[in-house]
Amino acid sequence: xxxxxxxxxxxxxxxxxxxxxxxxxxxxxxxxxxxxxxxxxxxxxxxxxxxxxxxxxxxxxxxxxxxxxxxxxxxxxxxxxxxxxxxxxxxxxxxxxxxxxxxxxxxxxxxxxxxxxxxxxxxxxxxxxxxxxxxxxxxxxxxxxxxxxxxxxxxxxxxxxxxxxxxxxxxxxxxxxxxxxxxxxxxxxxxxxxxxxxxxxxxxxxxxxxxxxxxxxxxxxxxxxxxxxxxxxxxxxxxxxxxxxxxxxxxxxxxx
Ligand SMILES: Nc1ncnc2c1ncn2[C@@H]1O[C@H](COP(=O)(O)OP(=O)(O)OP(=O)(O)O)[C@@H](O)[C@H]1O
Ligand SMILES: [Mg+2]
Numbered sequence: 001x002x003x004x005x006x007x008x009x010x011x012x013x014x015x016x017x018x019x020x021x022x023x024x025x026x027x028x029x030x031x032x033x034x035x036x037x038x039x040x041x042x043x044x045x046x047x048x049x050x051x052x053x054x055x056x057x058x059x060x061x062x063x064x065x066x067x068x069x070x071x072x073x074x075x076x077x078x079x080x081x082x083x084x085x086x087x088x089x090x091x092x093x094x095x096x097x098x099x100x101x102x103x104x105x106x107x108x109x110x111x112x113x114x115x116x117x118x119x120x121x122x123x124x125x126x127x128x129x130x131x132x133x134x135x136x137x138x139x140x141x142x143x144x145x146x147x148x149x150x151x152x153x154x155x156x157x158x159x160x161x162x163x164x165x166x167x168x169x170x171x172x173x174x175x176x177x178x179x180x181x182x183x184x185x186x187x188x189x190x191x192x193x194x195x196x197x198x199x200x201x202x203x204x205x206x207x208x209x210x211x212x213x214x215x216x217x218x219x220x221x222x223x224x225x226x227x228x229x230x231x232x233x234x235x236x237x238x239x240x241x242x243x244x245x246x247x248x249x250x251x252x253x254x255x256x
Contacts, residue, residue, distance in 0.1 A: 001026050001063070002196045003048065003079065003165050008057035010043055017043040020057065021222045023215040025165060025196035030187060032207035033200045034240055035217035041200045044217070045167050048198065049081040050074035078164030082154045082171060090143030094135055095124035097142045098157050123160075131156040131189055148179030152186045159190055166190055167198045172206045184210050204236040216240065 004024035010017045018040045025031040035041050046052040047059065050068035058065050061077055068074050071081070088097045099120055124138045133152045135145070142150060151171045158166050168187065172180040187210050191197050201207050207214060214231060216223035216239050223239055231239075 002061065003198075004060040004063075005044075005048070005054075006058045006060070008044075008047065008054045008059060010040075010047060010052060010055050017220050018047075018054075018217075019221045021215070021217070022057075023213075023222075023225050025198050025213075027164070027196050028191055028194050029212040030191050030197040030199055030210050031213045031215060032211035033198060033215045033217065034202070034204060034207055034236070036202065036240070038219065039217040040220040041217055042169060043220075045081065045169055045198065045200060048074070048165075049079060049167055078162055079167065080158035080161065080163035080165070081167040081169070082151070082158060083169050088142050088150060088154070091141050093139045094128075094142055094145070094153060095121045095138040098124040098127070098138075098153060098160075127156050127160045128153065131159065131186055133186070146179055147175050148182040151175075151183045155183075155186045155190055159193060159195065163195060165196045165198065167200075169200045170202070171199070173202060180206055202240075204233060204240055208233045208236060 001024040004022075006022050007020045008022070009019050021040070021044060023031060023033070023044075033041050033044060043052065047054050050071045050073045053067055059068070060066065061079070066077075068077075074081070087100075089100065092100070121138055125135075128135050128138070131152065133149070133156055135149065135153070142153065145153065155166065155168070155171075171183050171187075175183065184206060187197055187199055191210070199207065199210065208228075211228060213225055213227055214236060215225045216236075226236075
């Protein structure tokens with residue numbers, strides 16, 4: 001496991017956002033985090049990515065317990081997060097967005113300070129191509145790309161800047177079937193390049209084809225983490241749909 005949580009918990013005031021959640025991601029694997037609105041998915045990834053800190057339980061990176069102080073801290077450990085709004089500037093070109101706000105690690109591109117445009121263009125073009133992303137012209141504004149293409153650029157950027165773990169918060173939720181398929185392909189490609197991917201989604205049909213492990217959340221509690229061999233798409237869908245009922249049942253049983 002590159003990254004692991006053991007019984008992690010988080011409260012916001014009186015709201016228990018997460019309770020006793022255990023999960024992990026290994027290199028070259030995709031862990032899917034599934035759950036309905038308010039399940040705690042974003043809270044979990046914000047802890048993983050250094051935005052929030054957990055109140056209880058343990059968070060381990062490379063087997064060592066950590067407490068990340070900021071997203072920068074996470075990034076320095078190779079944990080990159082792609083949020084739904086993507087933090088891109090629509091009117092800026094693809095290549096400029098590719099380098100936006102990501103200080104190159106290990107001085108890969110010191111030339112960019114002097115604004116080595118030709119090099120930046122070339123790197124962006126090559127990196128996108130290496131991910132199998134076909135963008136006609138890296139000079140075109142990011143705003144002219146489809147939602148799926150934009151997600152793909154964000155994924156390629158994180159891979160290029162040295163991510164070992166890629167966290168994707170609902171990258172397919174705003175997309176149509178075809179565009180979602182495109183993004184799922186890049187998730188698989190990042191996995192094949194050896195990254196650990198954490199893929200957050202509402203949709204078991206998006207999760208199942210690319211996922212190796214599945215963590216189900218319901219109102220902040222876990223309904224279990226399953227390896228692919230131990231669960232079918234049908235079971236995953238049923239668990240998602242049945243989460244609320246299951247919780248009700250648990251409460252009733254506890255009362256007895
Ligand atoms: N900063 C915060 N302050 C107070 N409450 C919060 C905060 N962040 C999240 N919560 C609460 O924690 C719970 C889990 O929210 P979270 O955003 O993690 O859910 P989610 O699974 O990502 O939902 P969605 O699918 O809608 O994105 C919710 O009840 C939410 O209102
Ligand atoms: Mg969310």
